[in-house]
Amino acid sequence: MSRAPASTLTVRQVRQIGGEISVPGDKSLSHRAVLFSALADGTTVIDGFLPGEDCVCTMRALQAMGCVIEVESKTRLIVHGTDGKLRPPLEPLDCGNSGTAMRLMAGVLAGQPFSSRLIGDASLSSRPMKRIVDPLVKMGAKIKGKGDKHTAPLEIEGGPLIGIDYTMPVASAQLKSCLLLAGLFAQGTTSVTEKTPSRDHTERLLAYFHAPPVIDLKPDGKGKTVRVRGGSRLHGRDFTVPGDFSSAAFWIAGAAALPGSDLTITKLGLNGTRTGLLSVLLRMGAHIHETISDSSCEPYGTVRVYGRKLRGTKISGAEIANVIDELPIIAVIGALAEGPTEIRDAKELRVKETDRIAAMATNLRAFGITVDEHDDGMTVHGGAALKGAKVGSFGDHRIAMACAILGLFAKGETTIEETGCIATSYPTFEQDLRKVAQFQETGFAAMLSGNR
DSSP states (O other): OEEETTTEEEEEOEEEEEEEEOOOBOHHHHHHHHHHHHHSBSEEEEESOOOSHHHHHHHHHHHHTTOEEEEEETTEEEEEOOTTOOOOOSSOEEOTTOHHHHHHHHHHHTTSSSEEEEEOOTTGGGSOOHHHHHHHHHTTOEEEEETTTTEEEEEEEOOOEEOOEEEOSSOOHHHHHHHHHHHHTEESEEEEEESSOOOOHHHHHHHHTTOOOEEEEOTTSSOEEEEEETTOOOBOOOEEOOBOHHHHHHHHHHHHHSTTOEEEEEEEEOOTTTOHHHHHHHHTTOEEEEEEEEOSSSOEEEEEEEOOOOBOOEEOGGGGGGTGGGHHHHHHHHHHSBSEEEEOSOGGGGGSSSOHHHHHHHHHHHTTOEEEEETTEEEEEOOOOOBOOEEEOTTOHHHHHHHHHHHTTSBSEEEEEOGGGGGGTOTTHHHHHHHHEEESOHHHHHHHHTOO
16 A cells, blocks of 8 residues: 555555454544533543544534633543533634534534534535425524525524424434434424434433433334433533444455455444444355443444455345445445345435445446446446456545455555545544555565555
8 A cells, every 4th residue: 555645545455354453433423522512511521532624623613612622632632511602603614524513513503692604615515404404494493505405505593493393304313413402402392203213322422411312212113203302401521432333344344355354343333323234244144243342322342353255235225324334335345245236225325425326336347346326326246356446536535445445355556546535534544454454465565664
C-alpha cells in the first residue's frame, strides 16, 4: 500500500489478513455522545471519541453555540453541559459531509429560541432533508431547505414545538433521533413509531443520560414506538465510546473471505442493531466467534474471524436496515463468494454520500466482476478471476474502503483515487491496513514501513 500526493491509495494482493487490532471509536455514538453531553447539565468526560471530520463538525457546531468542550486529546473530550440552553451561532453551522450531524442538529435547533443555518459540502448539500423537515414542521418548527427535497442549506427559525405521534415511512435512525431530540424541547409527548427496527443508540443514550424514553415493542417484535416527554432533562455522565462496527466491517469481511486468515478485533461495539453483517457472513458460511464483555449501555467485546471460502446469499427486507452502512463491503464479499449475491430493498443507498448502488456497480465491473444493477440494489456474480483496477471513490469513504479490501484479492495493483474522504469516518484506515495485511510480495510489504 502507498500514498500518492493526490490522495490515492494503492494496494496489492495479500496472502491473508490476520493479527489483532482495535478500531477507532464508533462514529454514530461519537456524534450522539458529544451532542447529549452538550445538552445535559454538569460535566461529561468522553473517552474513545472518533476524531474524524464528521464528528469534529458536530463538536465545532456545539462549541459555536456556547458549549465549552475541552479537547484533552484527539479521543478524549471534557464537555461542560449547557442544560439544553444553547446560544445563537454567529455564523452558519458547517456539517461538512455528515448527514448525521445535520439531521440530529436540526432536531435540536428547531426547539431553540433563535435562528440558525445548517450548511454542508457539495455532497451533503445534494442529499434530501425532506424526511426530517416534514415531521419537524408538523411539530411547529419553521424550517426549510432548497427545492422540493429541502436540500441544504437548512434555514431554521427556532421556537416552541408541540409533540406529535409520527410513524416513520422508512427505517432511519437519523430521522428517529432527530424527532426524539426535538421532542425533548416540545410541549407534551413525542412518539415515534418504526415499522422496521433501526439502530437504537439514541434510545440507549437517553436512558444513560437519565431521561429514559418509554418504549413499546410491537407484538410481532418487528417494530416499536419510542416516546419522550417534553422538558425531560439530561444529566452529564462519563461515557466510553466502543470501536465502530462499521469500520471493523471491512476487516471482518475481508478476513472471513480469505482462507487461512485469523483476525481478532477487540473493544468493538456489538450493539445488535449494528451487527447484521455477522448474520449475513454466517449465512454465507463464515467462521466467526463473538464475545460480549460489557453491555451496561452499549454492548462491546471481541470478534475473532477465521477465513474460509464463502457462498453467495440474498440480503433484503427487514435485514437491510441493520446492514445499510455495510452494503458496499457486502457487495465486495459477494464478488469473492461462489455464486450470486443479491441485494434488494436498498433504495436508500441511492441517496447516501453518493449513489452507492451505481458507484459500486461501476467499480466492481472495473475489477472484472459481472454486476446486474437494480433500482433498489444489485446482483453480484461471484467467482470471477479478479484483476487490479484503477477506480474512483466517488467522494464516499465507504466506497473507497470497500474497494481497497477488494484490491487485496486482485492480481496486480489496485489504485483508489480521491481517498481523502476516508478521514471522515476512519482516519487510521491505512495504518490498520498495514497491521492486518500480509502481502504476497515481501518487497511491497517492506515499502509500507517507509511510507508513513
